[in-house]
Amino acid sequence: MRGVLHFDGDGPEMAAGKMARTVVLIGNIGGSLWPAFSQWLEFEGKGLAHPLDAWSERVIRPLAAAASGEAWFPSEKPWKPFQQWAMRAEGLKASPLGILIHPVHGLWHGYRGAIGFAERIGEATVTFDRHPCDHCRDKPCMTACPAGAITPAGFGYTACRGFLASDDGQASCMTGGCLARAACPVGPEHRYPSEQLRFHMQALSP
Ligand code: B12
Structure with a gap:
């Protein structure tokens, strides 16, 4: 609950x-x-x-x-x-x-x-x-996305999906999970296990 x-x-x-x-x-x-x-x-x-x-x-x-x-x-x-x-x-x-x-x-x-x-x-x-985000000075989540899908305007689904379909996307985010999410310094001990990260990325991919 x-x-x-x-x-x-x-x-x-x-x-x-x-x-x-x-x-x-x-x-x-x-x-x-x-x-x-x-x-x-x-x-x-x-x-x-x-x-x-x-x-x-x-x-x-x-x-x-x-x-x-x-x-x-x-x-x-x-x-x-x-x-x-x-x-x-x-x-x-x-x-x-x-x-x-x-x-x-x-x-x-x-x-x-x-x-x-x-x-x-x-x-x-x-x-x-x-x-936590109000007290996070560096905001590493904003710069970690290799597809540039995270901007001050929010999450760009099309850029994310396009990158996931590429060879680079398959080798990075698709295998190891969303890099922007992983860059967040809060609660690293609660990070999803690798198989779960892969599962969620596959659900999001084209
Ligand atoms: C449609 C949807 C998406 C679309 C977003 C398209 C868009 N621009 O709206 C897509 C497919 C891109 C998506 C992606 C993801 N999503 Co999503 N998604 C939903 C879903 C089914 C509906 C959202 C909605 O419109 N609700 C209806 C309105 C009336 O409800 P609301 O509470 O007012 O909605 C808020 C959201 O719409 C939010 N919002 C607006 N734009 C976006 C964009 C993104 C990416 C997200 C996450 C939220 C968001 O702002 C609204 C006001 O607070 C929800 C479940 C749900 N029923 O809410 C999950 C949900 C929001 N998603 C969730 C998640 C986890 C993800 C992913 C991380 C999953 C993944 N596989 O990696 C990714 C995000 C990737 C990233 N790097 O951030 C979680 C969020 C949990 C949390 N901690 O907040 C939810 C709640 C589902 C769940 N089972 O928990 N998602």
């Missing part, structure tokens, strides 16, 4: 026309999901187009059903505002890369799902008020 947020009448819509009053965010920190997911991938998830989404559904849907909530997923359209929810629930802010930075886990975290409840339950989670 990554965080809990409450809504008063402005929550996301649930099936049967109800409005959620509580959303519980579920996600991974560092390589925490990799041992369970990679084992499942090897035996059950092979050949699936979006195995991490499939695994997340498989894990989270029964939890939601058991708790009488409704499960939502980050890749499900229309996209739910997972990053906005995370900003509220955890006090996170966006890094120059577009992904949210966590004061402890750095850029090494993600969201796998959320459970909506029609009732107000649980305590709203503790939030952070210190944003």
Whole structure:
């Protein structure tokens, strides 16, 4: 569980026309999901187009059903505002890369799902008020991308994708993970294991 947020009448819509009053965010920190997911991938998830989404559904849907909530997923359209929810629930802010930075886990975290409840339950989670990027003088993430895809305007998906398709891109980011993400000095101990880095880059590549 990554965080809990409450809504008063402005929550996301649930099936049967109800409005959620509580959303519980579920996600991974560092390589925490990799041992369970990679084992499942090897035996059950092979050949699936979006195995991490499939695994997340498989894990989270029964939890939601058991708790009488409704499960939502980050890749499900229309996209739910997972990053906005995370900003509220955890006090996170966006890094120059577009992904949210966590004061402890750095850029090494993600969201796998959320459970909506029609009732107000649980305590709203503790939030952070210190944003690491505000105190990062050199901002190495801004200069580490070999494709020049990170600019003050944000993340340039087209430049990133184009580079990933080239021989240089295959030999660098595609094999070892996004170099801009790796350049971030926050939470290096939470860095994803190599196989997980490769997996995420393959999911992003053309
Ligand atoms: C579409 C999408 C992309 C597109 C972005 C296209 C674009 N310019 O919008 C592409 C395919 C490029 C992409 C890439 C990546 N993404 Co993405 N993406 C999404 C997705 C599915 C929808 C975003 C959205 O529009 N939401 C709807 C609006 C209403 O929600 P929101 O909270 O208000 O949206 C915020 C984002 O849109 C954000 N935003 C705007 N532009 C961009 C660009 C990028 C690259 C990102 C990450 C966010 C971002 O600003 C909004 C306001 O806060 C979300 C999941 C989700 N449901 O949000 C993941 C998500 C934002 N992505 C995520 C990640 C991790 C990545 C990658 C790192 C994955 C990878 N394989 O390496 C890369 C980023 C590479 C990099 N170097 O930074 C994570 C972010 C987690 C975090 N720590 O913040 C999310 C939440 C998915 C998840 N399962 O956790 N992504």
